[in-house]
Amino acid sequence: MTSEPTTGRREAVHEQTVEGFGTVRVLPLDPVADLDLIHGWVTGERARFWGMGGHSREQVLEIYEYLDSLTTHHAYVVQRDGEPVALFQTYEPDADPVGECYDVQPGDFGVHLLIGPAHGGTERGFTGGLLSVLVGYALADPEHRRIVVEPDARNEKAIERMVRAGFVLGPEIDKPEKRARLAFLSRDAVGRRD
16 A cells, blocks of 8 residues: 555546635545545544544445445545645435435435645635535536535534535434434525625
């Protein structure tokens, strides 16, 4: 296993340059090549709500190889100006356990976002800037009419961030691994903010 991710050689599924923020690239995750990077991120204390804190490298690899085999779920490494900054996952709610917990609407598109540790300290506006690019990517497909997130209900920081980004809070739901808070961002709501 390499200690350096090889994301630089992969074709981006989305690339966007934002003035004053940088160039964001969304790259398909390679479970083997990116294992050191993602294992460090998903098992760190700051990712406690991700639910993988005690996972070994082999367990993390197994999970992301499984996700890579699905057509309904996808994982990406997000780079800003060539540096990995986040793990982004997308899924079709009706093909995920979350779909059993709420009334899935046509056009619903689920996402998970884990921001990597900041190098050199926190940067004001970073999460908002990154989130705007990822929302744009998620809604680039006209079939996607509403973004669905379901952070751990105890993760007040993530929930507050989603509300600031325009998400509307839904109910709390019980999943096998956590109590989650649903939140939704419709395509129409994004259009009204632009």
